[in-house]
Amino acid sequence: xxxxxxxxxxxxxxxxxxxxxxxxxxxxxxxxxxxxxxxxxxxxxxxxxxxxxxxxxxxxxxxxxxxxxxxxxxxxxxxxxxxxxxxxxxxxxxxxxxxxxxxxxxxxxxxxxxxxxxxxxxxxxxxxxxxxxxxxxxxxxxxxxxxxxxxxxxxx
Amino acid sequence: xxxxxxxxxxxxxxxxxxxxxxxxxxxxxxxxxxxxxxxxxxxxxxxxxxxxxxxxxxxxxxxxxxxxxxxxxxxxxxxxxxxxxxxxxxxxxxxxxxxxxxxxxxxxxxxxxxxxxxxxxxxxxxxxxxxxxxxxxxxxxxxxxxxxxxx
Numbered sequence: 001x002x003x004x005x006x007x008x009x010x011x012x013x014x015x016x017x018x019x020x021x022x023x024x025x026x027x028x029x030x031x032x033x034x035x036x037x038x039x040x041x042x043x044x045x046x047x048x049x050x051x052x053x054x055x056x057x058x059x060x061x062x063x064x065x066x067x068x069x070x071x072x073x074x075x076x077x078x079x080x081x082x083x084x085x086x087x088x089x090x091x092x093x094x095x096x097x098x099x100x101x102x103x104x105x106x107x108x109x110x111x112x113x114x115x116x117x118x119x120x121x122x123x124x125x126x127x128x129x130x131x132x133x134x135x136x137x138x139x140x141x142x143x144x145x146x147x148x149x150x151x152x153x154x155x156x
Numbered sequence: 157x158x159x160x161x162x163x164x165x166x167x168x169x170x171x172x173x174x175x176x177x178x179x180x181x182x183x184x185x186x187x188x189x190x191x192x193x194x195x196x197x198x199x200x201x202x203x204x205x206x207x208x209x210x211x212x213x214x215x216x217x218x219x220x221x222x223x224x225x226x227x228x229x230x231x232x233x234x235x236x237x238x239x240x241x242x243x244x245x246x247x248x249x250x251x252x253x254x255x256x257x258x259x260x261x262x263x264x265x266x267x268x269x270x271x272x273x274x275x276x277x278x279x280x281x282x283x284x285x286x287x288x289x290x291x292x293x294x295x296x297x298x299x300x301x302x303x304x305x306x307x
Contacts, residue, residue: 033217035224036233049272049297057236058220062188062213069190091193091205092212092244099238100172148239 001085004131004154005119007075013115013136017067021055023106029059042106053128054103060110060146061098064135067112095135097146102139110137110145117149127156160263160273160298167260171222171281176210177291178250184214197250206298207249215248215290219281223258232299234272242292248283261293265300272297 008014023042030039034056037044045053076086077136104110115134122128137146157242169305178197185194189211192199200208248254258277266272274295 024232029217033221035221036228036235038235056220057238058213060215062184062217065211065280067211069297091209091247092242094212094241095239096241097238097264098240100236103235 001026001155001156002079003119003129004087004116004152005129006089006115007079008117010118011115014071015111015113016064018109018111019063019067020049020109021059021063021104021106023053026053026055026059026104026106027110029062030056031098033058036062045141051102052103053106055105055108057100057146060100060104060137061148063110064112064148068114068135071114088155092153093151095148095150098146100146102145104139104144104145105129108145109140111140119154121152129154129156158227158298159301160232160265160275161301162231163260163263163273163275163298164276165260165262169223169227169258171226171254171256171258173253173255174218174222175181176218176248176252176254178208180248181208181210181214182289184217185211189213200249205247205249207247209247210250212242212244215254215281216242216292218254219256219279219290219292222254222256222281223277223279226258228296234297234299236294238295239292239294244290246283246287246289248289249281252289253284254281254289256290257305266297271299273300274298 027040037058038048038050043055080088083127113136118132133150135148138144192281193203194211197208214263256280262276276295279292282288
């Protein structure tokens with residue numbers, strides 16, 4: 001089995017995929033979780049700081065996860081074809097320094113990426129590693145819209 | 157309607173309880189976090205989580221909704237620049253009843269936008285056993301009272 005560190009050099013940015021935020025998707029997510037006027041109503045959004053309908057930051061964040069998992073499934077398939085096993089990834093204990101750098105407007109396409117920052121062995125749990133990853137997303141104009149650092153547990 | 161001036165350090169807003177429904181957890185996970193422990197009760201039970209567990213992103217989004225219902229929905233909120241940290245401390249399992257609070261840590265006027273102030277919150281979500289399942293700190297921008305006139 002390969003470790004994440006063996007698969008991806010630390011510091012190398014890997015693009016995981018893209019997601020287009022339609023007005024319909026933005027409103028549907030926001031009605032469930034974040035029904036602030038600028039996330040559910042185009043007209044009211046015009047009078048807000050954002051100026052236009054834009055996605056809940058939690059929607060943009062969940063979009064990172066969606067693209068990562070799609071990428072990871074493909075990676076597992078790619079490795080299997082080479083006779084290799086992808087590392088098993090476990091639940092995340094959380095994230096830090098999440099910044100919603102720019103609004104994600106209706107119609108924007110966000111391209112997400114991941115960079116392995118650090119891989120640490122867990123002394124108390126043989127075979128476990130804790131990875132720190134940098135998660136990013138930019139819009140179709142190349143402007144960063146989201147960034148955060150996350151931890152990912154890996155089992156041998 | 158709550159404005160920037162209403163967010164005084166130490167003021168606390170309690171959340172109304174929310175029940176985590178299996179169908180909603182699976183719907184969220186299917187779209188955003190389709191890992192077996194978030195989709196399949198059997199898999200969840202045999203994992204270190206101990207049952208069908210909500211995606212941390214789902215718990216975070218539910219936390220957002222609890223904040224909206226507790227105070228943000230009737231405020232001059234202008235969105236948030238981000239979250240300093242989020243700790244998913246314990247699994248959130250199907251059927252759990254979540255509650256919690258947001259506590260004002262600090263409030264300061266914006267240096268660049270006179271109509272706006274920035275409020276930092278400590279947010280905690282707990283389950284029906286009183287265990288903290290998620291803790292975070294975030295900032296939210298609010299219009300100041302009479303902010304329109306100043307801007």
